[in-house]
Every structure is written in C-alpha cells, then in structure tokens.
Amino acid sequence: MTEMPLLEIDDLAVNIGNEPLLSGINLTVAPGEIHVVFGPNGSGKSSLIKTIMGIPPYRVTSGDIRFEGKSILDFPIDARARLGIGLAFQQPPPVRDVSLSALGKALEIDTDRIAAEAARLGMTGHLNRGLNDGFSGGEQKRSELLQLLLQRPQLVLLDEPESGVDVDSLKLLRSVIEQLFQRDRPIRERTVGGIIVTHTGAILEHLHATRGYVLVNGKFMCSGAPLDIFDQISANGFGNCLAEARIKEKIHDFLKE
Amino acid sequence: MTSSKNKLDLRKVGYDESGETPRSASFLIEDDTARVASSSERALVMASIRQARVDYPWVRALEWSLVDPETDEFTRIVAQHPDPAGNFIHVKEGAKIRFPAQSCFLLKADRNEQVLHNVIVLEPGAELHLITGCTAASYSNVGKHIAVTEIFVRAGATLTYTMVHDWAPEVEVRPRTEVIVEDGGTYLSNYIALTRVKHIDTNPLAVVKAGGTARFNSIIYAKAGSYFDVGGRVRLLGAGARGEIVSRVVATGSKVISRGLIEGGNADTKGHMECNGIMLDREAVIHAIPELKATYPDTELSHEAAVGKIAGDQLNYLMARGLSEEEARALIIRGFLNVKIDGLPASLQQVIDTMIEQAMAKEAI
Structure with a gap:
C-alpha cells in the first residue's frame, strides 16, 4: 500500500521580490518521517520553512507545495495551520499584547491542558506575559514548542529549535520534539512527519531522522543519512558537500554536451 | 426609577x-x-x-x-x-x-x-x-x-x-x-x-504635593466618526511627588488627540508617560502630544510613545497558530486595551474587561 505523503515539494523556486532565493527544491515527507536541512547561514533554510507555512514576503515563482496531495500555494497562513502544519519560529516576534493564555483561549484549547504542558516546559510563569516579550533565547524555544504541543500539527516544521539553548534545557527540548514526532509510538502508527532545520545537529540523537540535506545558495547540494551528513559537516564544514556538488554538476554538464 | x-x-x-x-x-x-x-x-x-x-x-x-x-x-x-x-x-x-x-x-x-x-x-x-x-x-x-x-x-x-x-x-x-x-x-x-x-x-489636571502620587490611565477605542481630545496633566509640586500617565488608543475612522503633560517642580519628583496607539485604517488620526516640563533640577521625567498599525509579523505569527487575520487582529487589540490596573478592585476590573469584550464583539474590527 502506498501511503499518501504529508508534504510534497516539487521543483520549487522562490523569490523575494525579483531576487531568486530557492530553486529546484524537491522534498517529500511521509507520515513518521523527519527530514533534516543543514546549511550555512543565509543559504535559505528558514526561507524554505517559511515558504511552506506561507509567511510573506516569500513568493513561489514555479513548482508546487502539496499537503496530503493538495496544492496549498493559494492557502493563507492560517488555513495551512488549520490543515495541520505547525511551525516553531527561529526568531519569533514579540507580541506584547497577547499572552500564551490569551492565545490558547482564542484557539479554544482546554486551559488544564495549557497549564499541564506549560508546567512540563517550565513556562507556567510565562503564561500571562506578552508572547516572546523579553523572553530569553531558551524561553523563546520552549514557548515555540509549547505552542506546537498545544496545536498538535501533523506536519511539524522546526527552525533551529536548539539554537541559544543551554545544555540542561536541550534534554527537555529533545524529549518534547520526540513527543511531537510520536517517537513513543511504533513506526507504523506514526502519523506526524516534518522538517527540522538545524546548525548543530545536537537534537538529532535518538530521533532517527529519515534523510538529511545540505542547502547552499538556495539549492539542495547533497543529501544522505542525517547523522552522516552532520558528522561530515562537523569534520569538514560544508566543503565536501560543495565539492561533491560541483563534480555532480560537471558530470551533468558533460553528459548534456 | x-x-x-x-x-x-x-x-x-x-x-x-x-x-x-x-x-x-x-x-x-x-x-x-x-x-x-x-x-x-x-x-x-x-x-x-x-x-x-x-x-x-x-x-x-x-x-x-x-x-x-x-x-x-x-x-x-x-x-x-x-x-x-x-x-x-x-x-x-x-x-x-x-x-x-x-x-x-x-x-x-x-x-x-x-x-x-x-x-x-x-x-x-x-x-x-x-x-x-x-x-x-x-x-x-x-x-x-x-x-x-x-x-x-x-x-x-x-x-x-x-x-x-x-x-x-x-x-x-x-x-x-x-x-x-x-x-x-x-x-x-x-x-x-x-x-x-x-x-x-x-484634559484633567492633578496638582500633587509632597510624597503624593497621581496616575492617569486612559483606554480609548475611538470608533468611526468619533473625535477625542483627551489626556491628563500632572504637576508634581511637592518633594518626592510621583506622576504617571498611560494611554492606550485604538482608532478607526476617527480622530484622537492624546495629550499628556507632567511637570516636575520639586526635589526627588518622578514622572513617566506612555502614549501608545494603534491605527486600524487610513481614515484614522492619532495625534500623541506627550509633554515633559522640568522646573526644578532634581526631577526625573520620561516618556515613551508609539503609534502605528499592527505589525505584520505579529499577525503572521498568530495566523501560523491557526487564527484568521481578523481573529489575530482582534486578539491583539483586546490585549492592547486590556491593561490590568494596579490597585483596582476585581469587581471594577471586571467592568472594564466586560466593556472591552462588548466593544470587540459589537463591531467588526
């Protein structure tokens, strides 16, 4: 039986204004799968995640993004969220006049559930504060994951969930991420999949991510087992991948000629 | 009756x-x-x-x-x-x-x-x-x-x-x-x-003597066709007097002049003013006029003012949680107006909270 993928990205090209940002992106995420995107600063990782969520100012110039087989390119952000796509922002904006409690109430989430999840993430004291207003880096990350826990998305998009987090908190975040991806369930019963953008790979342990990609200058340059790619990057930076990509391009050009 | x-x-x-x-x-x-x-x-x-x-x-x-x-x-x-x-x-x-x-x-x-x-x-x-x-x-x-x-x-x-x-x-x-x-x-x-x-x-005036405090909070939702010229003036004339003026204004199709004046006129006086406004449309006008006047050297006066539309990144953020743009806008406005006032009995805070809920429910933003 072929399972319907959660997410299919087909030959996607994205601009900001007239400036090309991403091109030739192909990625398929099935339920239970975690795909990991590595890449140097400014390579387009966050842009890719935000494009999937529909956040401006990214403009899709060609290709398609499908959620459960249906193109979502014309869907506004909230419609994508309601379909089951959830994003943990890398740098969430401060929303001083809206608290986590007020947001939870607006989303009609049970207050006991909010309280329990907040307690687990050590965010009880932040429930009635302005969202992200004066939050430390670690508090922002915990707040983002708390919101995703409450939202229960089917497609989880995590944009550098571990950056700026101390070692002690990392363990907690890892366990929450495992919960979001239903790592406590047998593989065949997992319905959630997603994409993790990371620099450090520190959260990949125990997650058994499906595939890793290196994004450079808006293109996937190489892919492979996530931990292998991470080890290579740790040892040699992105150089090996770039060299490999250049060789592939040359072979491609040669065959074309 | x-x-x-x-x-x-x-x-x-x-x-x-x-x-x-x-x-x-x-x-x-x-x-x-x-x-x-x-x-x-x-x-x-x-x-x-x-x-x-x-x-x-x-x-x-x-x-x-x-x-x-x-x-x-x-x-x-x-x-x-x-x-x-x-x-x-x-x-x-x-x-x-x-x-x-x-x-x-x-x-x-x-x-x-x-x-x-x-x-x-x-x-x-x-x-x-x-x-x-x-x-x-x-x-x-x-x-x-x-x-x-x-x-x-x-x-x-x-x-x-x-x-x-x-x-x-x-x-x-x-x-x-x-x-x-x-x-x-x-x-x-x-x-x-x-x-x-x-x-x-x-534009009420409070004259404050030694060790006294005056605080003005204003919460205004100026709906279409309204004209408000409102504010507060605090003259800190006694040593150690304190003054604060906080205004929150939301304007749609209306004109609001939001005034504030704090005068520090004696030793160890302190005053602070916050004038914040949200513009909901092109027809609205918010004119914030925060004024500080020091007539004594040992006074500490400050103000902050911010007027503008609701930031797009805030709307996008809330929409990414599943709220429509209208719901996100209303949630931000409700929170902006819903200032918890120190020292106010719960029954009176309840009156204010209810008023805000009714104002938000009555009119589409």
Whole structure:
C-alpha cells in the first residue's frame, strides 16, 4: 500500500521580490518521517520553512507545495495551520499584547491542558506575559514548542529549535520534539512527519531522522543519512558537500554536451 | 426609577441598580435631576450638590477653588448656570470604604444640555474606590454633557476614580476636572471610552504635593466618526511627588488627540508617560502630544510613545497558530486595551474587561 505523503515539494523556486532565493527544491515527507536541512547561514533554510507555512514576503515563482496531495500555494497562513502544519519560529516576534493564555483561549484549547504542558516546559510563569516579550533565547524555544504541543500539527516544521539553548534545557527540548514526532509510538502508527532545520545537529540523537540535506545558495547540494551528513559537516564544514556538488554538476554538464 | 432598558445601559457603565454587586453608595442623575443618592456607610456622604450646599455650607467654599470659572466657554457655562446639578461625595477622616461607590450621569431627554458641578472630598487618611458611568439613554440621543469636577484628596488619602464613558454618536462631552493631592495622598484615575461619540474633550489636571502620587490611565477605542481630545496633566509640586500617565488608543475612522503633560517642580519628583496607539485604517488620526516640563533640577521625567498599525509579523505569527487575520487582529487589540490596573478592585476590573469584550464583539474590527 502506498501511503499518501504529508508534504510534497516539487521543483520549487522562490523569490523575494525579483531576487531568486530557492530553486529546484524537491522534498517529500511521509507520515513518521523527519527530514533534516543543514546549511550555512543565509543559504535559505528558514526561507524554505517559511515558504511552506506561507509567511510573506516569500513568493513561489514555479513548482508546487502539496499537503496530503493538495496544492496549498493559494492557502493563507492560517488555513495551512488549520490543515495541520505547525511551525516553531527561529526568531519569533514579540507580541506584547497577547499572552500564551490569551492565545490558547482564542484557539479554544482546554486551559488544564495549557497549564499541564506549560508546567512540563517550565513556562507556567510565562503564561500571562506578552508572547516572546523579553523572553530569553531558551524561553523563546520552549514557548515555540509549547505552542506546537498545544496545536498538535501533523506536519511539524522546526527552525533551529536548539539554537541559544543551554545544555540542561536541550534534554527537555529533545524529549518534547520526540513527543511531537510520536517517537513513543511504533513506526507504523506514526502519523506526524516534518522538517527540522538545524546548525548543530545536537537534537538529532535518538530521533532517527529519515534523510538529511545540505542547502547552499538556495539549492539542495547533497543529501544522505542525517547523522552522516552532520558528522561530515562537523569534520569538514560544508566543503565536501560543495565539492561533491560541483563534480555532480560537471558530470551533468558533460553528459548534456 | 429608570426603565428596564436604562438598567441595561447603566450596567454597561458599571452602575448596578440590582444590588447584585456590593456598592457602598450610589448616585444617579438623569439630565439635571438627582434620582438616587444613598450611602450605606456612615463615613461616606453621597448627595446631590444642591442638597450638599444646604446640608454642608462649607461646600460652597470648595466650589471653584480649583477650577477657574474663566478657563473656557464650558467652565463659564457651568459658572453662569443658576443652579447646576451635580454630585457631592465626602469621605470622613481615616475611613476606608470597603466596597466601591458608584455614580451615573445619564442623558435621557433628547437635545438636552446637562450642566453639572461635582465636588469630591476625601479627608486625611480616607480611602475610596469610585466608579462613574456616563451614558445616554438612547443610541439616537443628541445632547451635551458639560461638567466641572473638583476633587480634594487630603493628606494620606487614596481615591481610585474609574470613569466609564458610553455616549451616543451625537453627544458632545466637555468635562473639566482638577484634583489636588495633598501630602502623601494618592489619586488614581482610570478613564475608559470604547463607543462612538461625536466629541469629547477633557484634559484633567492633578496638582500633587509632597510624597503624593497621581496616575492617569486612559483606554480609548475611538470608533468611526468619533473625535477625542483627551489626556491628563500632572504637576508634581511637592518633594518626592510621583506622576504617571498611560494611554492606550485604538482608532478607526476617527480622530484622537492624546495629550499628556507632567511637570516636575520639586526635589526627588518622578514622572513617566506612555502614549501608545494603534491605527486600524487610513481614515484614522492619532495625534500623541506627550509633554515633559522640568522646573526644578532634581526631577526625573520620561516618556515613551508609539503609534502605528499592527505589525505584520505579529499577525503572521498568530495566523501560523491557526487564527484568521481578523481573529489575530482582534486578539491583539483586546490585549492592547486590556491593561490590568494596579490597585483596582476585581469587581471594577471586571467592568472594564466586560466593556472591552462588548466593544470587540459589537463591531467588526
């Protein structure tokens, strides 16, 4: 039986204004799968995640993004969220006049559930504060994951969930991420999949991510087992991948000629 | 008695005729006739100003002792009126009144000009929470509300004065208020106006003596067709006096002038002002005029002001959680207006919270 993928990205090209940002992106995420995107600063990782969520100012110039087989390119952000796509922002904006409690109430989430999840993430004291207003880096990350826990998305998009987090908190975040991806369930019963953008790979342990990609200058340059790619990057930076990509391009050009 | 329709209207501005919410005293004026003046506390007098002039002749000496009758054409209207109606409140020395007192100024007759002179006196060490609701009996009312209010907060006394305005679209409102805060006294003013009104201008002044505090909070949702010229002035004339002015304004198709002036005029005085505004459309105008005036070297005055539309990244963020753009906008506005006021009893905070909910529910943003 072929399972319907959660997410299919087909030959996607994205601009900001007239400036090309991403091109030739192909990625398929099935339920239970975690795909990991590595890449140097400014390579387009966050842009890719935000494009999937529909956040401006990214403009899709060609290709398609499908959620459960249906193109979502014309869907506004909230419609994508309601379909089951959830994003943990890398740098969430401060929303001083809206608290986590007020947001939870607006989303009609049970207050006991909010309280329990907040307690687990050590965010009880932040429930009635302005969202992200004066939050430390670690508090922002915990707040983002708390919101995703409450939202229960089917497609989880995590944009550098571990950056700026101390070692002690990392363990907690890892366990929450495992919960979001239903790592406590047998593989065949997992319905959630997603994409993790990371620099450090520190959260990949125990997650058994499906595939890793290196994004450079808006293109996937190489892919492979996530931990292998991470080890290579740790040892040699992105150089090996770039060299490999250049060789592939040359072979491609040669065959074309 | 007011009609059942009016009862509903009055509850909206915090005036409870049912007795469900504990109140220490009540005063209700319809046009220029006092309908209710009662108090359940010996230490608290709640009366019409006309009666007070008879029962407490010393009141006459207080009238016009703070407000100059020549201030403007509206103070002159009150000064020249042969017998203005109004409210007199007196709290005896050291009396700490447990439940809030309530008063209501109702414009009932169409095309009426309500002319009022109010005097409020808290003797040394007294404490009172007062909620005043001002409203028109009918949405179609045309009228004017012209009021002079003089407030005396004696040494060590504390007055929390919450005023709720809920007028009709064709009503003009011209309150003129001055407050003296004696040594160590505290005056906390909360002004809430969340419905459409033709014209309101009010810029109350508090003069604060040594160790005293004055704070003005304004929460204004200026709906289409409204004109507000509102603010507060605090003169810190005694050593160690404190002043704060906080205003939150949301404007749609309306004009709001949001004023604030803090003067630091003695040693160790401190004042802070925050004027924040959200513009909802191209037709709105918010003109924030925060002013700081130092007339003594050892004073510390500051202000911050921010006026603009709701940031797109905030809307996108909330939408990414599943709220529509309209829901996200409403949630931000509700939070912006819903300032939790220090020192306000829960029952009065509830009135404000309910008003905000009703204002948000009544009109699509």
